Amino acid sequence: MDVRERIQALADQVVALRDAYYRGSPSVADAEYDAIEDELRSLIAANPELAPDPNPLEQVGAPAVLHAPVRHSRPMLSLEKATKAEQVAAFFDRFPGQPVVVMPKLDGLSLAIVFEDGRLARAITRGDGTTGDDVTELVRALVDGVPARVDAPGRVEVRGEAMMLRSTFAAYNAAHADKPLINPRNAAAGTLRAKDPATVAERRLLFLAFELSTDAETDTADDLETGLVALGFTVADMRHCADAEAAIAVIAEIESRRNDLDYDLDGAVLRLADRGAYAAAGTRSNSPRGALAYKFAAEEKTTVLSDVVWDVGKTGKIAPVAWLEPVFVGGTTVTRATLANQEVIRAKGIRIGDTVLVRRAGDVIPFVAGVLDESKRTGDEREIVPPVTCPSCGQALVEQGNSRELFCTNVSCPAQTVRRLIHWASRAAADIEAVGGVWIERLAEAGLLERPSDFYRLTAEQLLEFDRIGEVSAARMIESIEASRTVGLRRALIGLAIPMASEGTAARLCRAGFGSLEEVAEAGEERLVAVEDIGPKVAASITEHLGRLRPELARLREAGVSLDVLEEDLPPVVSSDAPLAGKTVVITGGISDPRSGEKIPRPTFQRMCEKAGATASGSVSGSTDMLITGTDVGAAKLTKAEKHGVEVVDQGVVWQMLIAAGLA
Numbered sequence: 092m093d094v095r096e097r098i099q100a101l102a103d104q105v106v107a108l109r110d111a112y113y114r115g116s117p118s119v120a121d122a123e124y125d126a127i128e129d130e131l132r133s134l135i136a137a138n139p140e141l142a143p144d145p146n147p148l149e150q151v152g153a154p155a156v157l158h159a160p161v162r163h164s165r166p167m168l169s170l171e172k173a174t175k176a177e178q179v180a181a182f183f184d185r186f187p188g189q190p191v192v193v194m195p196k197l198d199g200l201s202l203a204i205v206f207e208d209g210r211l212a213r214a215i216t217r218g219d220g221t222t223g224d225d226v227t228e229l230v231r232a233l234v235d236g237v238p239a240r241v242d243a244p245g246r247v248e249v250r251g252e253a254m255m256l257r258s259t260f261a262a263y264n265a266a267h268a269d270k271p272l273i274n275p276r277n278a279a280a281g282t283l284r285a286k287d288p289a290t291v292a293e294r295r296l297l298f299l300a301f302e303l304s305t306d307a308e309t310d311t312a313d314d315l316e317t318g319l320v321a322l323g324f325t326v327a328d329m330r331h332c333a334d335a336e337a338a339i340a341v342i343a344e345i346e347s348r349r350n351d352l353d354y355d356l357d358g359a360v361l362r363l364a365d366r367g368a369y370a371a372a373g374t375r376s377n378s379p380r381g382a383l384a385y386k387f388a389a390e391e392k393t394t395v396l397s398d399v400v401w402d403v404g405k406t407g408k409i410a411p412v413a414w415l416e417p418v419f420v421g422g423t424t425v426t427r428a429t430l431a432n433q434e435v436i437r438a439k440g441i442r443i444g445d446t447v448l449v450r451r452a453g454d455v456i457p458f459v460a461g462v463l464d465e466s467k468r469t470g471d472e473r474e475i476v477p478p479v480t481c482p483s484c485g486q487a488l489v490e491q492g493n494s495r496e497l498f499c500t501n502v503s504c505p506a507q508t509v510r511r512l513i514h515w516a517s518r519a520a521a522d523i524e525a526v527g528g529v530w531i532e533r534l535a536e537a538g539l540l541e542r543p544s545d546f547y548r549l550t551a552e553q554l555l556e557f558d559r560i561g562e563v564s565a566a567r568m569i570e571s572i573e574a575s576r577t578v579g580l581r582r583a584l585i586g587l588a589i590p591m592a593s594e595g596t597a598a599r600l601c602r603a604g605f606g607s608l609e610e611v612a613e614a615g616e617e618r619l620v621a622v623e624d625i626g627p628k629v630a631a632s633i634t635e636h637l638g639r640l641r642p643e644l645a646r647l648r649e650a651g652v653s654l655d656v657l658e659e660d661l662p663p664v665v666s667s668d669a670p671l672a673g674k675t676v677v678i679t680g681g682i683s684d685p686r687s688g689e690k691i692p693r694p695t696f697q698r699m700c701e702k703a704g705a706t707a708s709g710s711v712s713g714s715t716d717m718l719i720t721g722t723d724v725g726a727a728k729l730t731k732a733e734k735h736g737v738e739v740v741d742q743g744v745v746w747q748m749l750i751a752a753g754l755a
């Protein structure tokens with residue numbers, strides 16, 4: 092194929108892929124689409140005379156199907172892309188002396204919100220950049236962060252991104268396993284295409300603002316962020332940077348914090364902070380000159396599903412694991428991903444041999460989001476058939492719940508035994524660091540390990556029988572096991588892998604006054620449900636399983652393993668004049684000691700607040716009294732705090748209280 096043909100083929104592909112994407116059913120991952128655009132861009136740059144006409148790279152979006160078309164006051168453009176530090180430096184060089192803000196490039200859906208004489212008049216999607224869809228009613232009903240009124244006369248237009256939070260996305264998919272959403276961006280776009288807000292009520296969105304334009308006579312701040320905040324908007328997290336070096340540092344920081352946020356971002360945006368300067372910089376055919384997008388590594392890619400293996404877990408659950416052709420996604424090479432359960436596989440229509448979309452975003456385990464383009468099928472794909480017997484012990488499996496999860500109920504199933512032993516030795520439990528999973532498996536095969544208490548009977552002599560264990564490693568293993576005898580109530584309970592009992596459950600039992608694992612085993616369901624956040628199902632599971640494990644608890648005790656509550660797991664002793672007495676607090680952002688500037692891990696700071704009488708909770712809700720903010724606080728948390736009328740207090744104020752009370 093000559094260059095002319097290649098350019099035409101790529102241009103056709105770009106048009107077709109955009110069309111599918113803007114209709115809501117992308118056929119490739121964004122990273123793959125971007126690669127096609129990049130190739131086309133560089134071929135055209137090298138052969139400008141061969142540029143196709145029209146050139147899709149000079150157009151925005153796609154002529155989407157519009158229900159209620161509205162023309163934009165000014166085009167809604169794309170952004171120029173950068174991937175290198177030099178490009179950031181070149182941007183600063185173009186605008187000497189101009190202040191620049193750096194903010195996350197939010198991976199949602201752009202909206203223009205128009206106010207007339209203070210009232211919300213219209214909300215419009217980007218569409219093809221010139222004409223978008225009127226989605227005012229949907230925005231009023233479903234999008235947080237768009238005020239119904241602003242205190243400004245004339246015409247005010249605010250642009251920004253409508254985002255589905257990752258937590259909303261996960262909750263929706265958990266509740267609708269039969270019809271899962273593929274990713275938050277697509278979900279946001281789909282929400283604003285709905286005919287009736289009631290049908291998508293569980294798919295709330297959050298609007299984060301990043302652009303402001305007003306009539307000449309309207310007196311608002313020159314600084315973009317100040318202007319948006321004054322109008323009452325939640326603003327994309329903007330940071331002023333004086334030079335390229337500072338901007339590059341902020342970009343790196345945004346990328347490193349990417350996993351801590353509750354929304355997807357696919358890069359960072361640099362933009363002139365002064366509204367007048369941004370407007371004066373003007374535009375190219377499809378992007379503003381006063382902004383630049385720095386792209387990060389993709390969190391979604393497509394790859395081939397080469398097989399599905401059914402894995403036996405520590406509670407006997409048999410879960411499908413996707414074996415993938417290696418793919419670089421979310422910063423690492425992924426070869427395995429979860430497929431949840433047989434109902435999810437069925438709902439998504441996945442087959443072995445399919446090209447699947449793999450997502451690894453935030454702290455979640457990589458998972459197969461679905462099949463994007465069924466037309467890629469060759470006919471050689473195979474159906475995924477769930478097993479009827481346990482792959483480890485051969486016992487017939489039982490199905491549980493709506494998602495028809497499969498379980499092996501054989502208590503002496505070898506695969507489960509090994510998983511439980513590995514779990515006992517894991518960091519969150521007994522933390523037997525020197526005995527890894529492979530050795531646990533060998534020791535179990537050799538008949539030396541069957542239950543947690545067996546670890547404490549192992550001798551160096553027994554270990555030395557194994558080919559690849561020498562004196563030094565045998566001694567290390569024994570020492571590591573020895574040290575784990577002080578495991579205590581909380582971590583022992585975690586280590587015993589009681590179904591439905593989480594790490595939080597174990598912590599709450601300790602704080603509720605239980606002194607030992609035996610006491611929990613004897614408590615009975617009634618006493619257990621009295622503990623905060625422990626429901627009847629969890630209580631029943633604890634009672635049943637700890638009852639069955641009574642002989643094992645006795646063996647652990649006999650081996651000198653502590654199953655008593657440890658001082659570190661008890662609630663701190665609070666004096667009556669404690670400065671935060673009775674307050675429920677949420678801590679967010681980076682924490683550092685104002686006296687030394689030293690970074691303080693959040694659990695350490697939380698512990699100090701608890702000593703000052705506070706009860707710490709993980710998320711802002713109606714029962715929160717105070718949101719304690721450190722550095723780089725996400726906009727979503729602040730919006731939520733505002734919504735619930737929660738007092739927002741800077742960490743500095745709390746540090747002063749803690750220091751004055753002698754608690755820090």
Ligand SMILES: NC(=O)c1ccc[n+]([C@@H]2O[C@H](COP(=O)([O-])OP(=O)(O)OC[C@H]3O[C@@H](n4cnc5c(N)ncnc54)[C@H](O)[C@@H]3O)[C@@H](O)[C@H]2O)c1
Binds near residue numbers: 167195200202357
């Ligand atoms: N998978 C596919 O087949 C396919 C097809 C077409 C497009 N796409 C994807 O769609 C995306 C759209 O590309 P594009 O060129 O239209 O948009 P872009 O990547 O150039 O970004 C422009 C958009 O970024 C948004 N944005 C987010 N945060 C912002 C901020 N802080 N400041 C300013 N703008 C901000 C705005 O909504 C703006 O419309 C790309 O990520 C591309 O990969 C995918």
Ligand SMILES: [Zn+2]
Binds near residue numbers: 403482499
């Ligand atoms: Zn089994």
